[in-house]
Amino acid sequence: MKKYLFALIVAVLPVPAMAAGAGVPLDHIEVDLENKASLQRGMATFVNRCLGCHSADYQRYQRAATDLEMPPELVQEYMIFGDQKVGEQMKNAMSKEDAANWFGNPPPDLSLEARLRGPDWIYTYLRSFYQDSSRPWGVNNVVFKDVGMPNVLEDLQGVQVNHCTPEELLHQGKTEIDPLTGDRMSQCLTVVEGTGKQSVEEFDQTIYDLTNFLAYMGEPYRLESERLGTKVLIFLAIFFVFAFALKKEYWKDIH
Numbered sequence: 001m002k003k004y005l006f007a008l009i010v011a012v013l014p015v016p017a018m019a020a021g022a023g024v025p026l027d028h029i030e031v032d033l034e035n036k037a038s039l040q041r042g043m044a045t046f047v048n049r050c051l052g053c054h055s056a057d058y059q060r061y062q063r064a065a066t067d068l069e070m071p072p073e074l075v076q077e078y079m080i081f082g083d084q085k086v087g088e089q090m091k092n093a094m095s096k097e098d099a100a101n102w103f104g105n106p107p108p109d110l111s112l113e114a115r116l117r118g119p120d121w122i123y124t125y126l127r128s129f130y131q132d133s134s135r136p137w138g139v140n141n142v143v144f145k146d147v148g149m150p151n152v153l154e155d156l157q158g159v160q161v162n163h164c165t166p167e168e169l170l171h172q173g174k175t176e177i178d179p180l181t182g183d184r185m186s187q188c189l190t191v192v193e194g195t196g197k198q199s200v201e202e203f204d205q206t207i208y209d210l211t212n213f214l215a216y217m218g219e220p221y222r223l224e225s226e227r228l229g230t231k232v233l234i235f236l237a238i239f240f241v242f243a244f245a246l247k248k249e250y251w252k253d254i255h
């Protein structure tokens with residue numbers, strides 16, 4: 001019996017998402033699905049910068065509009081390119097074969113990416129591209145070695161260069177911001193000054209918002225369940241008063 005019980009407990013325990021390239025320290029973020037402004041900014045970045053290559057087949061624009069509290073007309077006007085309608089899924093027109101030819105690997109669907117890799121991995125990945133002239137797109141990535149994706153946000157971040165050996169790079173440690181200078185404290189990767197439109201903090205914020213949005217896409221029902229959960233608790237509290245009153249009424253003649 002004990003054995004079965006143990007097996008049952010193990011089976012229902014959540015399994016933390018395993019990051020590829022295990023061993024590379026990841027920068028930690030706290031996802032905040034209540035921060036609608038962040039999610040809206042993240043969605044804007046996603047449709048502008050990612051959707052051209054990656055689809056999000058499980059996510060409808062309409063649903064995102066409701067969950068992130070945006071008027072569907074505005075989503076239709078500013079977040080949908082091409083002739084898609086707000087009720088459709090976030091797809092793109094790139095064929096898998098073309099994509100595989102261009103990039104080596106096709107860009108995967110990102111609806112469930114945050115559940116697959118975890119938010120920390122995505123947040124670190126998107127900030128870890130660095131110049132590498134031996135690669136087809138001129139960039140490599142610390143957490144995804146020899147990645148087939150170009151650094152599509154380089155105009156915002158700037159050109160990032162690596163000062164470490166490959167071995168050191170894998171153990172570079174957390175890339176925290178120095179509170180005094182605002183510089184990134186990692187010894188390995190630095191942005192060439194004047195090459196990006198955003199400062200390090202601004203870029204980190206952009207990627208935080210984007211990762212937050214990807215985390216939302218992985219669990220769109222979570223916002224809904226939290227909303228529902230509150231209503232159910234309120235209902236139960238009110239119901240309790242009536243149930244209690246009724247119980248008293250029933251029992252009053254017996255005592």
Ligand code: HEC
Nearest residue numbers: 049050052053103105106107108113122147148149150152
């Ligand atoms: C020019 C096309 C292109 C654009 C634009 C693009 N990507 Fe990619 N991305 C790729 C390709 C190709 C891969 C697959 C790389 C590989 O497997 O080597 C990839 C891989 C990824 C992965 C890793 C997937 C995995 O788990 O294996 C993530 C995460 C990702 N992209 C996020 C993004 C985000 C977020 C954006 C928007 C800022 C974006 N990408 C924009 C082409 C693109």
